[in-house]
Amino acid sequence: MGKLQGTPTLNSSPQNDNLDQPVAELANLVQYGLTESVAARFASITSKDSDLVPGRVARVDGISTFVHADSVDYRAVSTYARIAHDDEFEIEPAQPTVGDWVLIRPGQNQDPDEIELVLPRSSLLARKRVQRGKEEGDEQVLAANISTVFVVQAATYFNPGRLEREIALVWGSGATPVVVISKTDLLMEDNDAPTEEEVIEQARSSAPGVEVFAVSGITGAGTDPLREYTIAGSTVVLIGASGVGKSTLVNQLMGHEAMETGDIRESDTRGRHTTVTRQLLPLPNGGVLIDTPGIRSIALVSGSEEALAKTFSEVEQYLGQCRFRDCGHNGEPGCAIGKAIKKGELSADRFESYKRMGRELEYEETKHNPAVKTEHQRRMKVIAKNNRQRSRSGKRKNS
Ligand SMILES: Nc1nc2c(ncn2[C@@H]2O[C@H](COP(=O)(O)OP(=O)(O)OP(=O)(O)O)[C@@H](O)[C@H]2O)c(=O)[nH]1
Ligand SMILES: [Mg+2]
Ligand SMILES: [Zn+2]
Structure with missing residues (x-):
């Protein structure tokens, strides 16, 4: 495979060697982050429909999306863009964003170039707009x-x-x-x-x-x-x-x-x-x-419970360790959180942040249906139970 001058080479791992061909065909996209797996995905789509042109979204200006393709750049519209699910009958509309891998159908005559498909995203950064x-x-x-x-x-x-x-x-x-x-x-x-x-x-x-x-x-x-x-x-x-x-x-x-x-x-x-x-x-x-432009306020999108748990993992280890199962962690006797804060093992500020952000997620979930058990409440219960079980079996081992 001939290397294009000025384009960086990919670290190819042995199991990817048979995929060299798709990358070679889109060599100019390597500078925009093309990987073997993205190239293979593009190849499987363009082998069925050779009119489609692979590219990466560099910028979105209003209704116009600027896309780097292998040989030219496009300003495309994305009115009917959808995620390229393997199951073609699964139609999920997509709003292309910067970093997206897309397939463009070039417009005939006066028609605009259209982003038709957006490859499934390996990660997606989103916030709640306040x-x-x-x-x-x-x-x-x-x-x-x-x-x-x-x-x-x-x-x-x-x-x-x-x-x-x-x-x-x-x-x-x-x-x-x-x-x-x-x-x-x-x-x-x-x-x-x-x-x-x-x-x-x-x-x-x-x-x-x-x-x-x-x-x-x-x-x-x-x-x-x-x-x-x-x-x-x-x-x-x-x-x-x-x-x-x-x-x-x-x-x-x-x-x-x-x-x-x-x-x-x-x-x-x-x-x-x-x-x-x-x-x-x-x-x-x-x-x-x-x-990116500076963002003034950071609000989590609903469904961010796992992210909250990952951010505050040192807080969650104390859940379920209090004397009372329904401890509100407000100075109750036998409160494990209070004890950890007192001993300097847990930061009071961090616990406050955890509570505040958890409440915000709960608010999102319950504002339409106050009766519903929220994902955050459910999660805290499960963690508490697991922690309790773990400390019980730990005690048994020690005795
Ligand atoms: N002394 C010093 N000044 C800096 C440094 N980084 C940025 N600045 C200055 O801070 C100001 C803002 O920097 P930008 O890089 O435009 O900030 P930004 O985060 O891109 O801001 P937005 O585009 O508005 O989101 C400019 O006047 C910079 O010169 C630094 O490391 N040291
Ligand atoms: Mg800036
Ligand atoms: Zn407590």
Whole structure:
């Protein structure tokens, strides 16, 4: 198989060798993150319908979707797009988003090019849109088929509560979160600021089990380890509040000014939304970055119970350990949570966050039917029971 110049090569594993052909046919898509398995999926569809053109969504501007295909780029519409399920009779409408692998049917004559199929997504980052003054928010899909999410927070205004929400959002997507503390160069200038180590420590306790890196997007300090996440075939999306330095970091990783960056308003630290569209950018070493506009509020989509459990796993281990089965963890005697907090084994703030975010998910589920047992309540019950059983059998073994 001839390698295309300027295109990165894929790490091919032995079991994938027989799939080399599909990738070779779409060699130009490798720079946009094409993997062997995506290429094989495309090949099985185009072998049945050779008019369809595979590509990856780079940007969505209103009704127009910008797609990189192997030989040309398209501006396509997606009115009738649907997920390419193996069972052709299963029709699931899809709204293509940045990162999606799609098949375009080029329009004849004056007809627009249409996105007909969207490949099933390996991961999907979505949040609940919170509309001011509106009770019901719909879901906003942020990016698809991503391997890693850089959750960016500025060292100078680190916000642990926000970080917990961002981490839960990422766990819910199927991608892996990585915390990136930005603007570390500013810490040295300011004597009142915490040290880099202190901010890292704080981030670690708000995001247990998640890798934390501290960088300066301006000087490039600390950015080298981030490149391990951006190898060929991987897609990394950056999320975080406006002004935290996502686009500055993107430019640092790209090695040139791919994105415009903006000044922060003096009146507050919120930034001013310099980046306005989500955009897919191929890195020189083969990985793909997706820069996103800052999001103001992070709300979990319904069904995020597993993500919440993953975010707060150290809290859930205490469920079911209290003396009373229906313990409200409000100073009752024999409360395991209260005891753990007192002993310094569990953070009171983390327990509060867990309760607050759990209540939000419950609210979503019960607002139409207050009688229903929520997924979160059901889950807490099961965990409590399992923990009780585990500690009982542990006691038996010890006695
Ligand atoms: N000192 C310093 N300034 C930084 C750093 N990263 C970003 N900035 C500055 O912070 C401001 C905002 O940076 P951007 O990269 O535009 O922030 P963003 O997260 O992309 O913001 P939105 O696009 O609005 O979401 C700019 O003035 C940057 O120069 C950094 O590491 N150190
Ligand atoms: Mg930006
Ligand atoms: Zn309790």
